[in-house]
Amino acid sequence: EIVMTQSPATLSVSPGERVTLSCRASQSIGDSLAWHQHKPGQAPRLLIYDASLRATGVPARFRGSGSGTQFTLTISGLQSEDFAIYYCQHYKKWPESFGQGTRLDIK
Amino acid sequence: EERLVQSGAAVRKPGNSLKISCATSGFSLTGYWVGWVRQRPGKDLEWVAFIYPRDSDVRYSPSFRSHVTLSVDRATDGATAFLQWNTLEASDTGIYYCARRKGSSWSGLIDLWGLGTQVIVSS
Numbered sequence: 001e002i003v004m005t006q007s008p009a010t011l012s013v014s015p016g017e018r019v020t021l022s023c024r025a026s027q028s029i030g031d032s033l034a035w036h037q038h039k040p041g042q043a044p045r046l047l048i049y050d051a052s053l054r055a056t057g058v059p060a061r062f063r064g065s066g067s068g069t070q071f072t073l074t075i076s077g078l079q080s081e082d083f084a085i086y087y088c089q090h091y092k093k094w095p096e097s098f099g100q101g102t103r104l105d106i107k
Numbered sequence: 108e109e110r111l112v113q114s115g116a117a118v119r120k121p122g123n124s125l126k127i128s129c130a131t132s133g134f135s136l137t138g139y140w141v142g143w144v145r146q147r148p149g150k151d152l153e154w155v156a157f158i159y160p161r162d163s164d165v166r167y168s169p170s171f172r173s174h175v176t177l178s179v180d181r182a183t184d185g186a187t188a189f190l191q192w193n194t195l196e197a198s199d200t201g202i203y204y205c206a207r208r209k210g211s212s213w214s215g216l217i218d219l220w221g222l223g224t225q226v227i228v229s230s
Binding site: 095101 | 111144151153215216221
């Protein structure tokens with residue numbers, strides 16, 4: 001099974017800042033990587049797929065990049081609604097595993 | 108609007124049975140699998156199983172294969188998927204998110220999630 005590792009576990013940032021979240025795969029997954037956003041009390045939401053493509057309705061301040069084993073999610077100009085937990089997930093092959101998540105907190 | 112509507116929270120004792128549901132609405136089932144992703148307290152998200160509503164083809168994660176059963180009822184305007192336990196264990200406690208998965212049986216992308224069903228198994 002492919003193991004996904006995210007860092008850091010928690011980030012404390014101020015609105016308006018830019019942040020970069022990292023995700024590493026234990027073996028190459030090409031660009032079969034998604035990022036999901038999860039806010040308390042809400043359904044998780046697909047943000048990025050194929051490593052860099054934004055899902056429908058996702059603002060341009062969210063940018064995904066990377067391929068192979070190293071991936072990043074960059075959020076520019078953080079808005080109050082962006083404070084959430086972000087999970088990376090590969091879908092290279094079954095079973096499709098998730099990272100442990102990065103929590104974005106308001107500083 | 109495309110939605111996955113899940114059944115409400117459940118509290119059971121170890122050894123009890125349970126069946127939770129996820130109803131699809133607002134989209135065609137063609138090309139989509141529906142299944143569950145579990146999150147135990149303080150643990151990672153993990154796939155449980157998914158099913159192709161068109162033909163009821165099911166894939167189980169190895170960790171869950173002999174412990175749960177996934178089934179589906181199709182309707183004219185969608186489907187309802189069910190996740191069933193015959194014998195619950197305390198370790199089944201967690202939130203079970205219904206997820207729509209686009210792709211094949213060996214590789215697929217989750218592009219829609221439900222709100223989650225909290226399952227508590229405690230004596």
